[in-house]
Amino acid sequence: MTATMVALAAIGMLRILWLHFASEPRNEPRRTPIDVRYAALRPVVPTGEAGYVSDLPAAVHLGEDAATLGTRMYLHVQFAVAPVVLRYDDARAPLVIVNLYDPSRLPDLMDQRGLELVAQIAAGLAVARPR
Numbered sequence: 001m002t003a004t005m006v007a008l009a010a011i012g013m014l015r016i017l018w019l020h021f022a023s024e025p026r027n028e029p030r031r032t033p034i035d036v037r038y039a040a041l042r043p044v045v046p047t048g049e050a051g052y053v054s055d056l057p058a059a060v061h062l063g064e065d066a067a068t069l070g071t072r073m074y075l076h077v078q079f080a081v082a083p084v085v086l087r088y089d090d091a092r093a094p095l096v097i098v099n100l101y102d103p104s105r106l107p108d109l110m111d112q113r114g115l116e117l118v119a120q121i122a123a124g125l126a127v128a129r130p131r
Contacts, residue, residue, distance in 0.1 A: 037122040038080035051093030052086040100124035102126045
């Protein structure tokens with residue numbers, strides 16, 4: 001009886017090992033890592049709160065599609081600057097993170113939102129403040 005229990009436990013453990021180390025890596029799609037350019041935001045954005053504006057919408061309300069590129073960009077920035085709280089679509093915060101899919105839209109978006117550049121972090125990624 002005890003030998004049967006030990007054998008079944010060993011089979012179960014081998015199945016778990018096979019699943020996690022052999023099957024899942026082959027069949028699960030690789031998750032895209034967080035873009036390294038966001039790490040440069042950390043020294044520029046102090047603790048507290050910061051606004052966030054983008055040229056792509058993010059899913060911030062229940063029922064919206066959370067699998068969009070705009071949502072992924074927003075979450076990557078949120079992760080990179082944590083514990084700073086990002087205020088989505090708020091261009092009136094003392095510091096505003098501008099995260100653009102199309103970097104050529106930066107001057108237009110800055111004018112449209114009444115922002116002035118504080119730091120250009122990377123192409124399409126900047127920190128601004130209200131004029």
